[in-house]
Amino acid sequence: MIVTVTANPAIDRTLALPHELARGEVQRLTGSESQAGGKGINVSRALRASKLDNLAVFPASADDDFTHLVEAEGLRMLPVRIDGKVRTNFAVTETDGTTTKLNEPGPHLSADEATALVAAVVTASRDADWLVLAGSLPRGLDSSFYAALIDAVRAELGEAAPRVAVDSSDAPLEALLASGTRVQLIKPNAFELAELSGVADGDALEADPQLAADAAGWALENGADAVLATLGGAGAIYRDADTSLFATPPPTRVRSTVGAGDSSLAGFLLASVTGASPERALAQAVAHGSAAASLPGSGVPSPEQTQPDLVSITHLALTGDHSNSTATSTKENAS
Ligand SMILES: Nc1ncnc2c1ncn2[C@@H]1O[C@H](COP(=O)(O)OP(=O)(O)OP(=O)(O)O)[C@@H](O)[C@H]1O
Ligand SMILES: [Mg+2]
Secondary structure (H helix, E strand, C coil): CEEEECCCCEEEEEEECCCCCCCCCCCCCCEEEEEEECHHHHHHHHHHHCCCCEEEEEECCCCCHHHHHHHHHCCCEEEECCCCCCEEEEEEECCCCCEEEEECCCCECCHHHHHHHHHHHHHHHHHCCEEEEECCCCECCCCCHHHHHHHHHHHHHHHHCCEEEEECCHHHHHHHHHCCCCECEECCEHHHHHHHHCCCCHHHHHHCHHHHHHHHHHHHCCCECEEEEECHHHCEEEEECCCEEEEECCCCCCCCCCCHHHHHHHHHHHHHCCCCCHHHHHHHHHHHHHHHHCCCCCCCCCHHHCCHHHCEEEECCCCCCHHHHCCCCCEEECC
16 A cells, blocks of 8 residues: 655646637636646556555645545545645646646645644555655645654654655755655656756756766765656666666657656556566656656556556666776666
8 A cells, every 4th residue: 555645735727728828818718627736646646547555645625626626536535634725726728839837825734734744644654565755845834844754654653664755856855865864765857866966967867877877876875765766758767775777768659748757656666566676666667657658638557558568677887886887788678
C-alpha cells in the first residue's frame, strides 16, 4: 500500500476559448472542465490505473468541490478537514495552443490544521510500503513541514515506518535535505536537480546523463538514499550508493507531457513494491513516464500501455569512483 500526501492540492480548471484571449472583452468559452490536481493526486491516479492500492491524503473539507472530484474518480482518499477552500488553478486555452495560467493562492492552514494533517498521515502510514510527499506546501506550513512530518511518522512507527519518496522542489525540498532527515528517494526533474545541486543547469543535465548522475551524487551526500531524476524526452537516471543508471525512452509519440513525471514516480514505486532491481524499477519509471507523455492531457497509463522492455538501460560511472570513471559504459536490456 502506498500513501500519497498532497499538502497543497488544487482544482485544475481548463477554460477553452475558440479564438485568442482578448483582454477586457466578454468572451464565450467552447467548454470548461475541472479535475482534481496536485502531484500526490497524480501519483495516486497513476497507481490506481495499475491497480496498486493507495490512499491520497490532503487538506480539504469533506464537502469541498476538490474532495467531490477525487471521490467521483473513485480514488481512495483521506481528506483532512480545514476551514479554507481548496484553490483553483485556471488554464485558459486558445486554439493556437497558447495556454494562460491563473493560479489562486489557496488557503492558509492554521497550526491546528497542520497538526491534524500530520496525525492523519501518521495513521495512514501504518500499513504503507511507501509514503509519497509530493508538490509544494500551502501557506501556513513552514518549509520545514516535510521533515517534521517524516520525523513524526518515524517516531510513531519506528522500524515499521514506510519508505519515503519526495517529489517537490525549491524551499520545501531544500529545507528537507538540509534538515538531516534522510529520505529513501527523491524524484526531481533535470531543472529541479540542477537548482538543488548547483551542478550546471537543467538543459545541460538533460543533455548529459553522466552530469545528471554527478548531480544526483550531490543529493546522496545531502539526505537522499537514492535519486530518480527524470530528464524529459532524454529519459531518466537512477543513482544510489552503488548503482548509477541511465534509461532512454521507448519510441514515443508525444501528446502531452503534463504530469509525466508523476507517472514516472508511480512506475518506479510499482516495480519497487514487487522487489524489482533498480534496473527494472528505472525501466518501469521511464516506460510509465513516456506512456503518460503519449496520452492527451494529464492522462495516466495502464500497465498494458507501458513498454518497459523497450527501455534501454546504460550503466554510468559512479562519481568519485575513479577506477570506474574511465571505463566505457556497458549496455544491457532492462528485461
Ligand atoms: N518528449 C518526450 N518523449 C518521450 N518521453 C518523454 C518525453 N517527455 C517526457 N517523457 C517521459 O516522461 C518522464 C518524465 O518527464 P519530465 O522529466 O519532463 O518530468 P517532470 O518535469 O517531473 O514532469 P511533471 O512534473 O510535469 O510531472 C521522462 O523520464 C520520460 O520517460
Ligand atoms: Mg515533476
